Amino acid sequence: MGFLDIDQATKSYGAVKVLHETDISVEEGEFLVLVGPSGCGKSTLLNMIAGLEEVTTGDISIKGRSMNNVKPAERNIAMVFQSYALYPNMTVKGNISFGMEMQGVAKEERERKIAEVADLLQIGQLLDRKPGQLSGGQRQRVAMGRALTREPDVFLFDEPLSNLDAKLRVDMRTEIKKLHQKLGTTIVYVTHDQIEALTLSTRIAVMFGGYVQQLGTPKEIYDNPANMFVAGFMGSPSMNLFPARIVKADGVTAAEITLGNGGTATIPFDRPALTAHEGREIILGIRPEAITDRDGADRNSNAVHVVDAPVEITEPAGSDTFVVTQMGGKDVTARFRADVDVKAGDSFPFAFNMQKAVAFDPKTEDRIA
Amino acid sequence: MTTATKSGVNMGRMVLYAALVLFCIYYLLPLYVMVVNSLKPLSEITAGGMMSLPGDWTLAPWATAWSTAQIGVDATGLKPYFVNSLVMVVPAVALSTILGALNGYVLTKWEFKGATLIFGLILFGCFIPFQMVLIPMARMLGLVGLAGSVWGLVFVHLVYGIGFSTLYFRNYYAAFPTELVRAAQIDGAGFFTIFWRILLPSSGPIAVVCIIWQFTNIWNDFLFGASFSDFDSQPMTVALNNLVQSSTGVKEYNVHFAGAIMAALPTLLVYIVAGRYFVRGLMAGSVKG
Ligand SMILES: Nc1ncnc2c1ncn2[C@@H]1O[C@H](COP(=O)(O)OP(=O)(O)OP(=O)(O)O)[C@@H](O)[C@H]1O
Ligand SMILES: [Mg+2]
Numbered sequence: 001m002g003f004l005d006i007d008q009a010t011k012s013y014g015a016v017k018v019l020h021e022t023d024i025s026v027e028e029g030e031f032l033v034l035v036g037p038s039g040c041g042k043s044t045l046l047n048m049i050a051g052l053e054e055v056t057t058g059d060i061s062i063k064g065r066s067m068n069n070v071k072p073a074e075r076n077i078a079m080v081f082q083s084y085a086l087y088p089n090m091t092v093k094g095n096i097s098f099g100m101e102m103q104g105v106a107k108e109e110r111e112r113k114i115a116e117v118a119d120l121l122q123i124g125q126l127l128d129r130k131p132g133q134l135s136g137g138q139r140q141r142v143a144m145g146r147a148l149t150r151e152p153d154v155f156l157f158d159e160p161l162s163n164l165d166a167k168l169r170v171d172m173r174t175e176i177k178k179l180h181q182k183l184g185t186t187i188v189y190v191t192h193d194q195i196e197a198l199t200l201s202t203r204i205a206v207m208f209g210g211y212v213q214q215l216g217t218p219k220e221i222y223d224n225p226a227n228m229f230v231a232g233f234m235g236s237p238s239m240n241l242f243p244a245r246i247v248k249a250d251g252v253t254a255a256e257i258t259l260g261n262g263g264t265a266t267i268p269f270d271r272p273a274l275t276a277h278e279g280r281e282i283i284l285g286i287r288p289e290a291i292t293d294r295d296g297a298d299r300n301s302n303a304v305h306v307v308d309a310p311v312e313i314t315e316p317a318g319s320d321t322f323v324v325t326q327m328g329g330k331d332v333t334a335r336f337r338a339d340v341d342v343k344a345g346d347s348f349p350f351a352f353n354m355q356k357a358v359a360f361d362p363k364t365e366d367r368i369a
Numbered sequence: 370m371t372t373a374t375k376s377g378v379n380m381g382r383m384v385l386y387a388a389l390v391l392f393c394i395y396y397l398l399p400l401y402v403m404v405v406n407s408l409k410p411l412s413e414i415t416a417g418g419m420m421s422l423p424g425d426w427t428l429a430p431w432a433t434a435w436s437t438a439q440i441g442v443d444a445t446g447l448k449p450y451f452v453n454s455l456v457m458v459v460p461a462v463a464l465s466t467i468l469g470a471l472n473g474y475v476l477t478k479w480e481f482k483g484a485t486l487i488f489g490l491i492l493f494g495c496f497i498p499f500q501m502v503l504i505p506m507a508r509m510l511g512l513v514g515l516a517g518s519v520w521g522l523v524f525v526h527l528v529y530g531i532g533f534s535t536l537y538f539r540n541y542y543a544a545f546p547t548e549l550v551r552a553a554q555i556d557g558a559g560f561f562t563i564f565w566r567i568l569l570p571s572s573g574p575i576a577v578v579c580i581i582w583q584f585t586n587i588w589n590d591f592l593f594g595a596s597f598s599d600f601d602s603q604p605m606t607v608a609l610n611n612l613v614q615s616s617t618g619v620k621e622y623n624v625h626f627a628g629a630i631m632a633a634l635p636t637l638l639v640y641i642v643a644g645r646y647f648v649r650g651l652m653a654g655s656v657k658g
Binding site for chain 2: 074
């Protein structure tokens with residue numbers, strides 16, 4: 001029994017099921033991020049928690065109390081919308097105090113709260129302006145201020161940063177994280193930006209097609225993706241996924257890979273679960289930072305294997321150089337140290353840290369090792 | 370070369386302006402005729418001077434039309450009927466606008482099963498020809514005891530007006546961000562509070578459009594006024610007709626002209642006062658922000 005429990009909740013519009021049976025249990029003080037591509041049902045789930053959308057079947061409860069027949073205003077939640085949803089006809093002050101007014105908070109108390117929030121978010125000088133006279137970042141702050149006055153059990157954020165420019169987005173991301181650390185309030189946060197998800201969350205639910213594909217800490221999601229979708233969606237540049245054959249070489253299970261020049265390479269890939277797949281094709285998943293130049297390889301790994309492969313393109317990126325080669329017919333990106341002298345057309349030794357590699361079933365796309 | 374094109378442009382402009390001025394005169398001519406003739410004695414009109422300015426300026430036709438002209442059987446002038454029209458138009462416009470706004474709010478922000486069907490039916494109501502409802506409506510008004518009263522007319526116009534006002538407000542509110550309504554819901558505002566505090570303050574332009582439209586239609590209506598009113602509840606349009614048609618005595622054209630202007634004045638006034646909002650409101654859907 002968590003603080004916020006989503007129990008077998010589903011959502012259908014007519015015959016279309018946009019959210020399939022979902023179970024998520026959030027502890028008090030957690031920062032849960034719902035991440036996924038457009039249309040996967042993130043907002044729908046958030047709106048169900050808020051009470052703006054009804055739950056078709058299943059249950060959502062906060063602090064052990066079922067919310068199914070509780071109005072949004074009585075759930076003790078606060079929400080920040082993607083468009084900020086500031087009331088255009090009211091001043092910033094009016095916007096912040098509207099909710100308290102509706103809750104019947106006395107005037108002096110409202111004034112005190114407004115001052116407190118304005119101080120926290122540094123919007124004191126904006127209180128008498130209308131939303132139309134604010135910049136995007138300022139509107140964002142006001143929207144947060146409005147949510148903060150409620151001292152809610154749960155904060156709900158629906159892509160609060162997606163309308164900001166890149167720089168401001170990074171700044172506000174840090175501010176939200178600080179705010180969470182300071183207040184310790186439970187947060188459910190929707191985004192389609194996987195970097196936001198990884199940096200902010202204590203746990204992530206990766207969603208796709210109305211299903212939660214995986215629920216876990218950022219590290220679990222990053223290192224142990226449950227399927228190919230999660231592997232490909234999380235991380236930037238994304239994980240390399242390419243076909244390989246499981247073979248037995250010198251008594252050890254290994255992955256046989258077709259190289260860009262038509263040759264093959266065999267890399268030991270010793271996982272008990274793979275013996276059952278001997279002679280069959282799998283999808284090998286390995287992140288760019290686990291394929292390096294020889295000297296850049298992780299010294300603590302006991303499974304670094306070197307493969308000579310032709311270099312197709314190099315992409316210097318300042319601190320690193322991304323090097324692309326062909327494997328199993330796909331572009332595979334490796335991350336070399338910036339000062340490695342490598343040119344397109346060279347055959348070059350690539351060091352694979354197979355400890356970090358994962359394998360997927362090509363048909364079900366589920367993780368097998 | 371450049372001067373040549375420049376003078377070419379100027380020539381084009383001049384032709385354009387000349388044409389516009391001509392059209393302007395053409396459109397304003399009837400008003401001119403009405404105003405001049407309402408300000409001269411009858412003898413000048415019958416002498417054939419329709420287009421000329423009054424030789425002897427007088428306000429007497431206006432006074433006659435307003436308070437002493439023979440309308441139907443009584444010599445009351447148009448005054449009581451003007452009052453009738455006002456008593457009819459103000460509540461009919463106010464109520465149909467408010468109900469239209471509420472309908473638009475519910476249809477766009479509280480979607481329910483069958484909302485599109487209901488909106489379709491309301492739209493259909495806009496386009497039912499007036500003549501078709503005359504007899505059923507007369508029977509209805511008789512049944513509820515509103516026949517022959519100004520309140521009966523208010524009711525008829527209200528019913529007819531809701532269709533258009535709903536159409537206006539629904540389309541306007543469809544573009545109003547639903548997230549604002551949701552935010553207000555989370556803030557704890559109820560159905561009417563959201564309408565009153567969040568939607569209505571942003572509805573100025575469309576309300577003006579709706580009011581002008583309803584006011585003009587209801588004030589200018591003749592058919593319902595002629596069908597559902599008694600002598601003492603006739604609106605201005607019907608009374609004006611009676612004034613002009615009255616067969617006794619000589620036709621006092623100057624009085625008729627004055628009466629016609631009186632009947633047109635309120636709608637003219639509404640346009641002048643609210644006209645700029647009217648244009649802005651009609652544009653509101655297409656130009657955002
Ligand atoms: N009122 C509705 N009727 C029918 N289908 C709907 C309705 N609202 C949403 N959907 C569908 O539900 C699915 C999930 O929508 P949702 O808004 O939750 O997506 P999302 O993950 O928030 O996407 P985005 O990142 O674009 O905001 C979509 O496929 C959408 O088309
Ligand atoms: Mg969304």
